Amino acid sequence: MQTQYIQQLFVRYKILALLLAVAVIWIFFNKFTDGSFLTPRNLSNLLRQMAITGMLACGMVFVIISGEIDLSVGSLLGLLGGVAAVLTVNLGWPTWPAIATVMALGVAIGLFNGLLVTRLRIPSFIVGLGGMLAFRGTLQGITHSKTIDSVPDQLVYLGQGYVSATLSTTLGVLIVIAVAVLTVVRRRQRKQLAIQVLPAWLDALKVVAIAAVIAGFLVTLNHYGGVPLPVILLIGLLAVFTYIGSQTVIGRHIYAVGGNLEATRLSGVNVTRVKLVVFGLMGLMCAFAGLINTARLAAGSPSAGTNGELDAIAACFIGGASMRGGSGTVHGALIGALVMASLDNGMSMMDVDSYWQLIVKGTILVLAVWVDVLSGTQRD
Amino acid sequence: MSNERQSAPSMGAPLFEMRGIVKSFGGVRALDGIDLSVRPGECLGLCGENGAGKSTLMKVLSGVYPHGTWQGEILWEGQPLRAQSVRDSEKAGIVIIHQELMLIPKLSVAENIFLGNEITRPGGRMDFDAMYRRADELLRELKLTDVNVAMPVMNYGGGYQQLFEIAKALAKRARLLILDEPTSSLTSNEIEVLLGIVEELKQRGVACIYISHKLEEVARVCDTVTVIRDGRHIATQTMSTLNTNSIIALMVGRKIESLFPRVPHDIGGVIFEARHVTCHDTANPDRKRVDNVSFKIRHGEILGIAGLVGAGRTELVSAIFGAYAGRHAGELYLDGKPLKIRSPQDAIRAGLCMVPEDRKRHGIVPLLGVGDNITLATLQHYAHLGKIDKHREGQIIQTQIARLRVKTASPALPIASLSGGNQQKAVFTKMLLARPKVLILDEPTRGVDVGAKVDIYELIFELAAQGVAIIMVSSDLNEVLGVSDRVLVIGEGQLRGDFVNEGLTQERVLAAAIDSSQAA
Numbered sequence: 001m002q003t004q005y006i007q008q009l010f011v012r013y014k015i016l017a018l019l020l021a022v023a024v025i026w027i028f029f030n031k032f033t034d035g036s037f038l039t040p041r042n043l044s045n046l047l048r049q050m051a052i053t054g055m056l057a058c059g060m061v062f063v064i065i066s067g068e069i070d071l072s073v074g075s076l077l078g079l080l081g082g083v084a085a086v087l088t089v090n091l092g093w094p095t096w097p098a099i100a101t102v103m104a105l106g107v108a109i110g111l112f113n114g115l116l117v118t119r120l121r122i123p124s125f126i127v128g129l130g131g132m133l134a135f136r137g138t139l140q141g142i143t144h145s146k147t148i149d150s151v152p153d154q155l156v157y158l159g160q161g162y163v164s165a166t167l168s169t170t171l172g173v174l175i176v177i178a179v180a181v182l183t184v185v186r187r188r189q190r191k192q193l194a195i196q197v198l199p200a201w202l203d204a205l206k207v208v209a210i211a212a213v214i215a216g217f218l219v220t221l222n223h224y225g226g227v228p229l230p231v232i233l234l235i236g237l238l239a240v241f242t243y244i245g246s247q248t249v250i251g252r253h254i255y256a257v258g259g260n261l262e263a264t265r266l267s268g269v270n271v272t273r274v275k276l277v278v279f280g281l282m283g284l285m286c287a288f289a290g291l292i293n294t295a296r297l298a299a300g301s302p303s304a305g306t307n308g309e310l311d312a313i314a315a316c317f318i319g320g321a322s323m324r325g326g327s328g329t330v331h332g333a334l335i336g337a338l339v340m341a342s343l344d345n346g347m348s349m350m351d352v353d354s355y356w357q358l359i360v361k362g363t364i365l366v367l368a369v370w371v372d373v374l375s376g377t378q379r380d
Numbered sequence: 381m382s383n384e385r386q387s388a389p390s391m392g393a394p395l396f397e398m399r400g401i402v403k404s405f406g407g408v409r410a411l412d413g414i415d416l417s418v419r420p421g422e423c424l425g426l427c428g429e430n431g432a433g434k435s436t437l438m439k440v441l442s443g444v445y446p447h448g449t450w451q452g453e454i455l456w457e458g459q460p461l462r463a464q465s466v467r468d469s470e471k472a473g474i475v476i477i478h479q480e481l482m483l484i485p486k487l488s489v490a491e492n493i494f495l496g497n498e499i500t501r502p503g504g505r506m507d508f509d510a511m512y513r514r515a516d517e518l519l520r521e522l523k524l525t526d527v528n529v530a531m532p533v534m535n536y537g538g539g540y541q542q543l544f545e546i547a548k549a550l551a552k553r554a555r556l557l558i559l560d561e562p563t564s565s566l567t568s569n570e571i572e573v574l575l576g577i578v579e580e581l582k583q584r585g586v587a588c589i590y591i592s593h594k595l596e597e598v599a600r601v602c603d604t605v606t607v608i609r610d611g612r613h614i615a616t617q618t619m620s621t622l623n624t625n626s627i628i629a630l631m632v633g634r635k636i637e638s639l640f641p642r643v644p645h646d647i648g649g650v651i652f653e654a655r656h657v658t659c660h661d662t663a664n665p666d667r668k669r670v671d672n673v674s675f676k677i678r679h680g681e682i683l684g685i686a687g688l689v690g691a692g693r694t695e696l697v698s699a700i701f702g703a704y705a706g707r708h709a710g711e712l713y714l715d716g717k718p719l720k721i722r723s724p725q726d727a728i729r730a731g732l733c734m735v736p737e738d739r740k741r742h743g744i745v746p747l748l749g750v751g752d753n754i755t756l757a758t759l760q761h762y763a764h765l766g767k768i769d770k771h772r773e774g775q776i777i778q779t780q781i782a783r784l785r786v787k788t789a790s791p792a793l794p795i796a797s798l799s800g801g802n803q804q805k806a807v808f809t810k811m812l813l814a815r816p817k818v819l820i821l822d823e824p825t826r827g828v829d830v831g832a833k834v835d836i837y838e839l840i841f842e843l844a845a846q847g848v849a850i851i852m853v854s855s856d857l858n859e860v861l862g863v864s865d866r867v868l869v870i871g872e873g874q875l876r877g878d879f880v881n882e883g884l885t886q887e888r889v890l891a892a893a894i895d896s897s898q899a900a
Contacts, residue, residue, distance in 0.1 A: 189771055247770070249763045256756055259745035266703055266742050267757040267810060268728035326747040 014320055014372075018335045021368075022342060029346030037346055040224035047221075048159075048296065050341030051230035052077075052289045054334050056312035057319075058234075058241045059285030061333040064316050065245075066278045067258040067325030068117060068124035072131025073286050074308030078301070079139040080106050080290030085148040085300025088155060095154040103287045109135075110283020114276040132309065140302045149299035159295025162226035165218075171232070172218050176211045183207055230292045234334070237288070241330040250277055258325030311340050314361070318368040339364070393458060395420045395587045396474070396556050401452035403436055403445065410436045411450070412611040416589075418556065418604075423578060423588040425602030425619070427595070429631055429801070429829030433611040434591055438560060442476045443469035473555035477545045479564060479827075485534035490515035492533050493548045518547040522577055537690075539570030546577065557581065558589045563597060564827065567689050568890075575601050593829065595624040607631055632831050639830075640862030641838055645845040647865060648679030650716075652732075652818045652849055657710030659695045659873075665707055669695040671873040677818065677849045682840065684864030684881070685853045687893050692873040693853045694737050697820045701734040702727045714817065728757060731817035735807055735824055737853070743807040744795045751777035751791030753806050758813045780809045785835055801832025808839065819843060821852045825859060837863060857886045869893050 029037040036042060056073050063070050080102050087098040113131060117124045163171075183203050190197050197203075221227045245251040253274045256264040265271045289308070294300050315336030321328025343364060347357045394417040403411040411433050418424045428434050439445050441454070443463035454461045456472050463469040483492045490511045499510045515529040522543050533541060542562060549557055559578070563571045578588055578601045592598055598605060598619075605622055607614040607630040615630050659670040670692040677683045687693050699708040702721040712719040714730055721727045727734070736742035744753055754777055755762065762773045777791045784805045788798055795803055804824070811819065821840070825833045840863060844850055854860050860867055861884060869877035869892040877892035 189774065192771075192774075247768055248766045249759045249768060250766060252752060252756075252759055252768065256745045256748060256752070259747045260741075262742050263736075263745050264756065266701075266724050266734065266736055268725045268814070269756065270723075270725055326745070 015332065015335065018319065018332070018339070022335065022338055025339065025342050025346065029342070029349065033346070033349045037349060040220050042345070042349070044221055044224045044228060046341055046345045047231045048228045049345060050337050051228070051234045052293050052296075053308065053311045053315055053340055054234045054337040055237060055285050055289040055292065056308055057315040057333040057337045058237050058330055059282035060309075060312040061316045061319070061321055061328050061330055062241070062245070062254055062278045063124075063282050064313070064321045064323075065258045065325060065328045066254050066275055067261065068275065068278070069128060069313065070113065070124060070131075070279070070282055071128030071309050071313075072113065072135055073128075073282065073289075073312060074305040074310070075132045075135035075139065076106070076109060076283070076286040077290040077293060077305035077308050078303070079135040079142075080109075080287045081294035081304050082139045082143050082148070082290075082300040082302070084155065084291055084294050085151055086142055088152050089148050089150060089300075095152050099155070099291060102291055103284060106283040106285075106287025106290070107280050108283070110279045110281070110286070111276055113283070114279030117279065118272040118275050128309070136306075139304075143300060143302045145302045147299050147301045151294060151298050151300070155291070155295050156298045157295070158229060159292050160298070161229040163229060163232050165222045165226055168218055168222070168227045168232070172214045176207070176214060179210050180207050230296070233288070233292070237285075238330060238334055245330055250274065254278060255326060258327075260326075311337070314365045315340055317372075318365065320372060336368075339368075392419050394418060394455070395457060397453075397455040398437075398441065399453040399455070401437065401440055401450060401454075403440055403450040410611050411440070414452075414608060414611070414613050416606045416613075416616065418587045418589060420555070420585045420587050421582050422604065423582055423590055423602045425598040425605040426589055426591045426608070427598060427605060427627055427631055428608040429799075429831055432608050432631070432829075434608065435560075436611075437608070438476060438558060438591070441469070441558070442466055442474060470552055473553060474558070475549040475552050475554035475556070476558040476560065477542075477549060477562060479561040481541050481545055483533045483541055483544060486532050488530050489519075489527060489533055489536070489544055490529040492544060493518065493529075493551050495548070497552055514551070515547065518550050519543070521550065522547060523573070539566050539573070542566060542570070542574060543577070546574075554586065556587045556589070558591070560591045561593065561827070562590075563592065563594060571597070593827075595627050598627070599624055609633055628830055631829075639834060639837070639858075641834065641841065642862070643841045643845060645680055645841065647681045648847065650676050651679045651714065652677050653713040654700055655711040655713070657696055657699055657708070659692070659699050659704055659708040660706050662706035669706070669873050670699065670708075670870075673870070673873075673875045675868055675875070675878070677851060679847045679849060680844050682844050682850045682852060682863055682865045684860040684867040685851065685870060686855075686857060686860045686867055686889050687870035687876075689855060691870045691893065693870050694822055695873075696870065697734065697822055697851060697853055698736075700727075701732060701820060703734070703736075728814050731815065732820070733757075733811040733814050733816035733818070734820040735804075735811055735822065737822035737826070739800070739803055739807060739827070744803055746796035747794055749792045750781070750786065750788045750795045750798065750806055753795045754780055754791075754809045755813065757810050761813075776813070780813070784809055784839065799829070799832075801828040801835075804828050805832065805835065808836065812843075816848060818849045818851065821850065821854075823854055824852060825854075825856070857889060860889065861886060 026038060056077065060070065060073065083105060084098055084102045087093040087101060088095060113127050116122050116127045183206070187197050187203065218227070245254070253264065253269050256269065257271050257274050261271060290305070293304055297304070316328060316333045317323070317336070318339055319329065319332030319334070319336035321333065340361065343361055344357065347360065397417040399415055401411050401414040402409060414433070414437055416424065416426070426434060426437075440450050443466045446464045447462035461469070461472060463472070484495070487495070490508070493515045494511050499507045499514065501507045512529050519527050519529065524540070524543055527536065527540065533544065536544070546557070562574060566574065575597060578590070581588060590598060590602055602619050604616060604618050605627060606616045607627065609631060653676045655674045657670055657673045658668060661667040661669050673696055675683070685693050685697070695704060698704045699710065700712060700721070702723045712721060714732070719730055721730065721732070724734070745756065748756070751774070755773055759768065762769050762776065774791075781788065781791060786798075786802050786805045786809070788802065795806055798806070824840070825836055828836065840850055840852070852860070852863060861881060864881050867877070867879045867881050867884060867889060868875060869879070869889055871893045877889070879888070
C-alpha cells in the first residue's frame with residue numbers, strides 16, 4: 001500500500017524528482033569546486049553548452065516516441081555546422097543565405113533518412129549507424145580534416161551573443177502571464193468535462209514556482225551579460241515542440257504510431273507521413289545545433305558533434321522516454337540534457353580525467369533508467 | 381460423447397481451496413471475498429463477465445501476486461500454501477494454461493514442453509534423447525501420434541499447440557490444471573479433442589479449473605460452477621442444477637431477455653460490391669488464401685461471413701479494407717462507382733471502416749488514453765490548421781463514452797486498463813466517428829463478456845436501421861445466425877454458400893463450410 005502510494009507520487013511528479021536530481025548534482029559540484037560551480041558565469045556557460053544537446057534532444061524525443069532511433073545526429077550536426085563554415089568562409093556567402101541553406105539541407109537529409117526507414121523499410125538503427133559514418137566522412141572530406149576558422153561575426157553572434165536585460169525580462173513576464181492564463185483555461189475546460197482537477201492551491205503554487213524559477217534565472221544570468229542567445233532559442237524550441245506534442249494532430253499521431261503502429265495504420269492514419277515529419281524535424285534540429293555549435297566555437301571543426309547522438313539519446317531516456325516508443329515528453333528530455341550538461345561541466349571544473357567523465361556519465365544513464373523502471377512507468 | 385455426466389465426486393477432501401480472498405489495488409477491491417474449492421478429479425467452471433476479477437483471481441492462485449500482497453487463505457491438501465512466485469505454485473502442482481499460448485515458435489515441440497524444466501545430463505547439457513522420448517510419451521497420452529517432437533512448434537496449428545501446452549503442464553506433473561479460455565482460437569474439431577482430454581484427465585484424478593465464456597463447453601465438462609461478479613463470489617452450484625441460461629443470469633445479475641435483440645429493419649438497394657477478390661499468401665505467394673470471391677451488400681443489410689478458422693475470411697475483409705499485406709487483386713464498387721483502395725486511409729475516406737479481429741495488435745494503442753483512442757481515426761475533424769480543438773474533442777469523447785456505455789473512470793486513463801468488452805466498444809466508437817457507409821466487423825465479440833456483447837449487438841442493429849451496411853465475420857455460429865440478414869460461407873478461400881437467413885440452421889452453414897460439394 002505504502003510503496004504503491006509513493007510509486008504513484010513518483011510517477012505523477014517525475015519531473016520534480018528529476019529536478020531534485022539536478023539540484024543534488026549542482027550542490028555536489030558546488031561543494032567540490034569551492035563555490036565556483038554555482039556562479040552566474042558558470043551557469044551561463046553551462047546553459048550554453050546544454051543548448052546544443054537540448055536541440056538534438058528536442059528532435060530525438062519525437063523520434064524515440066515514434067518508436068525509432070537516430071544514431072546519425074552527432075555526425076549530421078558536425079556536417080551541417082561544417083557546411084555553414086565552408087559556405088561562409090571558403091565560399092564567402094553572406095550569413096543569412098548560408099543559414100537558410102544549412103536548414104534546408106538539414107530537413108532534406110532528415111527526410112532522406114526517413115525515406116530509407118519508411119519506404120525501403122531499413123531499420124532506423126542501421127540507417128543511423130550508416131549515416132553516422134557517412135556524414136562524418138563527408139565532413140572530413142569537405143573540410144579536408146582541418147578546422148575552418150574566422151567565421152563571420154554575424155554567425156558567431158548566434159552562438160556567443162546575449163539578449164538584452166529588458167528584452168529577456170519582458171519575455172519572462174510574458175511567459176509567466178501565459179502560464180497563468182493557460183492554467184486557468186485548462187482548469188475551466190477540465191471542470192466542464194468533469195475531469196478531476198488539482199486543488200486550486202496546488203495549481204497556484206505551480207504558477208508561483210514557475211515564476212520564481214524564471215525570476216531567479218533572469219536575475220542570475222543578467223548578472224553576467226544576460227541570457228545567452230542559444231538558451232533563448234532552446235526555450236523557444238521547447239515551447240514549439242511541446243505545442244506540437246500536446247496540441248496538434250501530428251503530435252497525437254506521433255504518440256499513436258509509437259504506441260501501436262498497426263492499430264494506427266488501420267485507423268486510417270498515414271503512418272509513413274508521420275515518420276517522415278519526425279525525421280524531417282530531427283534533421284532541422286541537427287541544422288540548428290550544427291549552426292549554434294559552429295557559431296559558439298567560431299569555427300567549423302571536423303570532429304564537431306562527436307558523441308552528440310549519445311548525449312541526446314541519453315537525455316531522452318533520463319527524461320523518461322520509453323525504449324519501446326509511445327511515451328516521453330519534450331521537457332523531460334531537456335531536463336535530461338541539463339543533467340548530462342551539468343555532469344560534463346562540473347567534472348571538467350573539478351579537473352576529473354576524461355575517462356572518468358565517460359564512466360560517470362554512462363553509470364548515471366543506466367541508473368536513471370533503472371530508477372524509471374522501478375517507478376513503474378516503463379512497462380516490461 | 382456421453383450425456384450422463386459423472387456426478388461430482390462428492391467424497392474426498394478438497395485438493396485446493398481458496399477462502400475469503402481479498403485483493404486491492406490502490407484502495408479499489410478487485411477481489412472481495414472469493415471462496416472456491418476443487419477436489420481431485422473434479423472440474424470446476426469459473427464464470428464471470430470480463431472485469432469480474434477472473435484474471436486477478438488466477439494471478440493470486442498461481443503466485444503471480446505473492447503471498448502477503450492479498451488477504452485470505454489458500455489451502456493445498458488442507459495445508460496453507462504460501463507461494464512467493466509462479467515457481468512455488470508449480471512446485472506444488474498448480475499449472476495454468478493461459479489464453480494466449482506461451483510457446484516459442486522456433487524451438488522444437490520437445491524443447492517447448494520441457495522449457496524451464498529441461499532433462500539434463502551432468503554438466504547442464506540437455507538430454508535430447510530423454511526429452512524426445514518423454515515428449516513422445518506425453519503426446520501419446522493426449523492421443524497425438526503424428527507429431528515429430530524435434531520439429532519447431534510453428535509447423536503445427538493452433539489446435540496442436542494448445543495440446544502441447546497441456547503436455548507441458550503434464551510434464552510438470554500438474555495436479556491442478558487451470559485452463560483459461562482454452563478454446564478461443566480452436567476449430568470445432570479441435571475443441572472436441574480438447575474437451576475429451578479434459579474428461580480423461582479428470583478420470584486420472586487431475587483437478588481442473590475451466591474458465592470460459594463458452595458456456596456450452598462449461599456445461600459439458602464441468603461438475604461444479606462458481607460464478608463471480610464485480611470481484612464477489614455469487615454462487616457455487618453443481619452443474620446438474622444449472623443450465624447455460626441460469627449461468628448467464630448469475631453472471632450478469634439481471635435476466636437477459638434475448639442475446640440477440642433483433643429489430644426488423646428495411647434493406648435498400650446495393651451499396652457495395654466486391655468482385656473477384658483474390659489474396660495470395662504472404663509467405664508462399666503461390667498459395668491463394670482467398671480465391672475469386674465476389675459478393676454484394678445492400679443498404680442496412682447485415683451480412684454474416686461464416687467459415688472455419690483459417691478459411692480466408694479475415695484475409696478477404698482486410699484486402700477490401702486495404703490492409704492485406706500480401707499480393708491481392710479484385711474490383712470494388714461503392715454506390716455503383718469503382719473504388720480504388722490502396723490503404724486503410726483510402727478505405728476510411730471512402731466510407732469503408734473496419735473493426736479488426738485482433739484487438740490488442742490492431743485495435744488499440746495501449747498507452748494512449750481511452751479518449752485519444754476514440755478520436756484517433758477522425759482527429760483532423762476536430763482540428764483547425766493542425767491544432768486540436770481540445771474542448772470539442774473532449775465533448776465528443778464524453779458523448780460517445782456515455783452513448784456506448786464504456787465503463788472507464790476517466791477518458792484520460794490508458795485504454796489498456798479497461799476490460800476487453802470496454803476496449804472493444806472504444807474501438808467501435810473510433811470507427812463510428814468516421815461515419816461508415818459500410819462497416820466491416822471481424823469477430824466483433826471475441827473475448828467480450830455477455831453484457832458488452834448485448835450492447836454490441838444492439839449497436840449493430842441500430843446502425844443497420846440507419847442504413848449502414850454491415851459485414852460481420854464471426855466464428856460463433858449462434859452469433860452469425862442470430863444477427864445476420866444474409867450469410868456467406870467461405871471454405872478454403874472460396875465462396876461456398878450465400879444463404880438468406882430464414883430457417884437457416886447451424887448444420888447447413890457448417891456443412892457448406894466443410895464440404896465443397898454443398899455450394900449454393
